[in-house]
C-alpha cells in the first residue's frame with residue numbers, strides 16, 4: 001500500500017513508521033518535517049498535500065495540537081486551539097481525502113484516553129478526543145467506495161512520560177510500539193467505525 005503518514009516525525013509517528021514501513025510505501029508529512037509540508041488547520045494546505053501525493057491507499061494521522069490548562073483559565077481562544085488543530089485538522093483530512101483516496105482505502109485518526117478518563121488541565125483534550133471518536137463512528141456509515149475510518153485512542157505513551165508523566169499520575173503508560181499495532185490493525189485489517197483504545 002501507499003500510505004500517507006501525517007505527524008511522522010513525532011513520538012507516535014516514528015513508531016507507526018517503524019511498524020508499517022517494512023511492508024508499505026510511506027509518504028511522510030508534517031508541519032516542519034517530512035516529504036511533504038502541511039498544516040492540517042488549513043483546508044487548502046490539506047488539499048494541496050493530496051494533489052501532491054497522487055493516488056494513495058491509506059491516510060494515517062499522528063498529529064494534532066491542543067492546549068492543556070486549568071478550566072478556570074480557559075478562554076474561547078485557548079479551547080479553539082484544539083478544535084482548529086487536532087479536531088478539525090484531522091476532520092479536514094477526511095473531508096478532502098474522501099474524494100481522492102483509492103477505492104477501499106482507509107483513514108486512521110488519533111484521539112486519546114482523555115475522552116473517557118479525564119485529568120486535571122485536560123478539559124480541551126477530553127472535548128477534542130471525544131469529538132474525534134464521534135466523528136469516526138458518524139463518518140464510517142457514510143463513506144463511499146468501501147472507504148474505511150477508525151480512531152486510535154491511546155493512554156499516555158511511555159516515551160512521553162518525561163513531559164506528560166506528572167499530569168498522568170496513576171495511569172499505566174503504553175509503549176509507542178504497542179500503539180502502532182492499533183494503526184496496523186486499522187490500515188491492514190478490514191474494520192471500520194472503530195475506536196481502538198490502547199491501554
Ligand SMILES: NC(=O)c1ccc[n+]([C@@H]2O[C@H](COP(=O)([O-])OP(=O)(O)OC[C@H]3O[C@@H](n4cnc5c(N)ncnc54)[C@H](OP(=O)(O)O)[C@@H]3O)[C@@H](O)[C@H]2O)c1
Pocket residue numbers: 006007008009010011012013029030031032033034038039040041062063064065085086089110111112113153154155156157158160164
Ligand atoms: N504522546 C502521548 O502520550 C499521546 C497519548 C495519547 C494521544 N496522543 C496524541 O497523539 C498525537 C501525537 O502525539 P505525539 O506525542 O506523537 O506528538 P509529537 O511528538 O509532538 O508529534 C506531533 C507530530 O504532528 C505534526 N503536527 C502537529 N501539528 C500539525 C499540524 N497542524 N499540521 C501538520 N502536522 C502537524 C508535527 O510535525 P512537525 O514535527 O513537523 O512540527 C509532529 O510530527 C497528538 O494528537 C496527541 O494528542 C499522544
